[in-house]
Amino acid sequence: MGADRVVIIGAGPAGLTAAYELQRRAPRSHPVVLEASRMVGGISRTEERDGYRFDIGGHRFFTKVPEVEAMWHEVLGADFITVSRMSRIYYRGRFYAYPLKVLNALWNIGLYEAGRILISYLKWQIWPHPKETNFEEWTINRFGGRLYMHFFRAYTEKVWGISPRRIQADWAAQRIKSLSLMKVIRNSVFGGTDATSLIERFQYPRLGPGMMWERVRDSVIGRGGEVRLGANVTRVLWSEDRVIAVGIGKDSVDGQPASEELVEGDQFINSMALRDLIEAFDPPPPDEVRDAAQRLRYRDFLIVALQLDQVDPFPDNWIYIHSPEVLVGRIQNFRAWSRDMVADESTASIGMEYFVNKGDRLWSMPDEELRGLAASEIEKLGLADAARITGFAVIRQEKAYPVYDAEYRDAVEVIRTWLQTLRNFQTAGRNGLHRYNNQDHSMLTAMLAVRNILGEENDLWTVNVERSYHEEFETKKVESGRRVQTV
Template identity: 65%
Template structure:
């Protein structure tokens, strides 16, 4: 943990909750624009980067999912290169979908798709597409309605329905169409077919190459942490914000609990500030205010839901059991939803080039059977499923690591939109408090848009008038047509 500021109290101090991409970007941007304030970043865990961190075990590094670095936001691109410099590498993309015991190239390759799905079924998909384009559903409230109108019922049932259920744990009819509009809105069946035939591609997240930090996305945020500290800012680890104190429409301080390395609470303290930027989950944020917000705001926060996530990383005794960076697993016969091959992202992620590090990603909810499974059972499950998919033998596993991630993905259910409107309206009444990032805005943002919201918040402290709630609400930014959790991304900024 870095030492707290001990000099004369500066003219201003900005308290930043969370050391993920949004929180650290806010601190970095404040220093870059020369704001007369000391950024004080408070992080509850012992690692920076949030869901974009890179964990380590026995010299092997692995992501909490895979995180490509791609953006259409110039200032985010500039920050990445400014921080990473020569430690950015170019990675060739290879990803596939496993469905009905076959591997489908993704992005779509026409002859591969026809060979796997069959000419008869391809004709049925085309006829279904025509039917739904001619007579679409008049309502587009749900994910199911939105996708069916644009791709046809048959393609929806093949490539969207089962994977969406696996990722979110509910039927796609319970997910709002907002999620589809934000993530996959720019791709259509004709465009996918044309791309497959011509090799053209203007759907930006289907790029064939992407940037990636040599030692994983956590490397980026470790560098930003070090730069913030070197410039006089603070990044305090294991410092959990438990209460946010306010006087009418101004926040005055935060109450924190400090945790020791062995997980014991060792100190409670109050930290005063002049401005405040939050990136903790929105529901937790509302419950932390003292005094609490009006009852309707608290009731709205209670309606916000999240999807949790865990990854079982298996170390194998041989390299590259498959060539892909990642594979989407649509099969309902296994629990795993996506599989990463971290060596294919960067060879430097592995301690031994003659081994491999395979990330088995599972979506679940805290308290369910998968979440509560002990580590040995999870290792055995992941190894068994890897073998069942024909990718590697279970006996090849030599080591493993497990990470559980609470509140990884905000859920776009039938209640979330109205709840957000109530919460955001109240938060906007606070004079010196802003909330940013995926968790802080309860929005399924990629890393770059989380960063942009934080940049805007920092500039607002200097007098700008950006509405952080409007970042990534335009419908020009889009995601891969497979329904992924971020399916995180591709997450990274993806």
Template identity: 45%
Template sequence: MKTKVAIIGAGPAGLTAGYLLSKEDVDVVVLEADPVYVGGISRTVTYKGFHFDIGGHRFFSKSKGVEDLWTEILPNDMLVRPRSSRIFYDGKFFSYPLRPFEALLKLGIFRSALCIVSWLKARLFPVRNPRNFEEWVSNQFGKRLFNTFFKSYTEKVWGMNCKEISADWAAQRIKGLSLGSAIKNALIPQRYNGDRSKVIKTLINSFRYPRRGPGMMWEACAEKMKALGGKLEMGYRVTRCSYDEVSGNWTVEYKNRQGDLHTIEAEHIISSAPMRELTCGLSPAVSERTKRAAESLKYRDFITVMLILKDRQMFDDNWIYIHDPSVKVGRVQNFRSWSPEMVPEPDKVCYGLEYFCFEGDGLWDSTEHELIDLARRELMQIGLAKEGDFIDGCVVRQKKAYPVYDDDYARHVATIRLELETRYPNLHLVGRNGMHKYNNQDHAMMTAMLCVENILADAKLYNLWQVNSDAEYHEQGPAAAEETNGSALRLVPNRVVAAPELAPEA
């Protein structure tokens, strides 16, 4: 079989590229390893009529192009939902983003006074040139509020001490938010005036959401692509990509559900597959140096335990962040609050308890029964359920949910990029795992949209690595350099680099 473009992965990036290319009458084949679901981590899992969002996906982007594409794909099925989330700490629930007056009231007069003094101290005597997450957040909120509302959850998610996480990551993921901006927003709530570039994402109070979860968007995208002539092959796992220097074409090898080996020829490959696996599966093989770099890339994995319960109207938030170190759960989703159609029975609720782990550790290797039992116990410990409430449950494991940025990740990615761009023409990396960049689905979509423009023009009009975390493209220049060396590559915490020591004076 031959095609113009072979796309690896039917997530937001892969399907965006497939749909847009099909609109331009370009032959496209999308190969997806999952035998059932499209959407990647943005899929919607169904269990006995209940719908589950893996990770929680708010449909809001600073990019008008991305917003318009969502509307084009799913014009009549997007709800506008109120954003509601809270933090659970010390047996109490606090609104998030933090409402300073509510938070201080619930903390009590004495602790609140200490928090205010701590914040004032941080403003008057900030840590100069903060190097780690703890120092950066403490500068913005004070040390006491950091310990209360940031430390435990962050360490659960990343499995790292906050003193080991670079300040760069805090500056990008909590961009624009401080105690001062939170107080201002409490007094004068942020209003969306149509200019997405001025919105602090952390403070948005509403978002769009498909009626039956994010997977509905990507299922519709896949159907539109197929209606235009694009092909989608489910349960097809790519094993090797071979480049012929003479013809300039690619041969993609893949196995179907039965394990039979097949091949497809293509002029271009668009890959959203994990960078590590793609690089190690190229032929001719990459250099030993690049292979070692690829094998050094790491990922953080993710488990969602879905529980169906009797509806006791315990909470109506989209999700609750669990800042309690006595439980392992990091976040609890209420799927009805995302969309009423996610839960088919009015007298029941459906919660998703999220656990962050590494593939192969004790939590990941637990049985489904053990994980459901753990989730039930912790939900009762938090106070969101009682013993007789539980009806059913299931477990979804998500490998490679978050690319990890360790000490050498940037060097490894740069090594891989250089060789791939030099030796393998028409191989295009897009999306979160394809580029080893922890960004949201709008960023993944934008990399695919610009990749399509490059293919249609048969020229490198856009450098996909210059798409920033807000799905905005920066031309070459100081801003582009900042994004390429900063947020475009550092949206997962990386460890602090030790400051160079000065030579002793003679």
């Protein structure tokens, strides 16, 4: 395949990693990155207001994928700091250490309820759900019904806005991995962890994750590539088995593009959401592909960032809010991630995170009302006095999380089958594959997409960052007879 001009849709971790990797492996190539917004980094960007910086959700940098780790250090150097983790769960007026600490949990929940949790766990070990089809069944089989009721059900409903019974088990298997109640207890007593989500130390860019992607942007441009902001891809033109060009809207009038610029390329890598991608193809794909795209669902997100005239109202990097009496789902303390995230070290920057659907009551609430809601809830939780708030900002993020509902797997398979008929087009990243995974997964899929352009045959749809944890590298044949590296 040729790598002369590669058009990349999206300037998040996947898109910018693709451009960076392409220039590293093929210095004469010319990547053109098209980003609809005015910032790079996607959901991993860092916003700034009046000298206060905040993430769109906290982003830990932790991986055991060597090529991803190497790129982080290569780009950031001394600006890549190590952070000690402190996180807790707020539930029924009490704070629980997370990862779990046995004495803390017993003190908070009481010996009687702890005994009931253990009995419930043993019951489900003897009589588990025979088939794990959804999140509830998967979790109960590993933690028991009582612990599920306390610590999984309400929070999962808050995050996703639907019953855990409607979320597929593979989301839990992907996010919680090999964890179980006995492993949690063992780890809390003897140390160590079996889950990536529970690591005690992680790395982080000094000025937030956006610093990483701003540096990559500058590197790509410095080596002769293009990163074009405000370039909203509205059409993907294709013929037979190849993509020819993408159309980007310019000079909007009443929200509609008044003109269009066509950007041609030899190869194309996409990281925009699959549903939007399929809608953009011109001519339209087959009806069953378009119908499948419409079945994909996303969870949106908004953050109310509060500036307080006090230092660290709580010591945690973040707190999970399981209590249903407030709407906030998670609270970040950005100064605990990096001191450079605040304009003045005698102040604090707090992120009140709400999981929403675009158009619902919270999403549509005016910014001042959201500020009032966040102020009242942080005070209700006993974390800060609303009178200490000196400033705020509201950021809304569409399609933050692909939803793993009952329809997503079949829908993705239909889309995947059709997209793989296009010889010069690949899709990568979280929304590009409709796969809720971490930043390192998005980066790895982008790296492998570049290697495909240069002659390898990697199946991006089966990429699994866990391969490096277990040192499993396998090459197998796929149905077409091509040899594909399973990562």
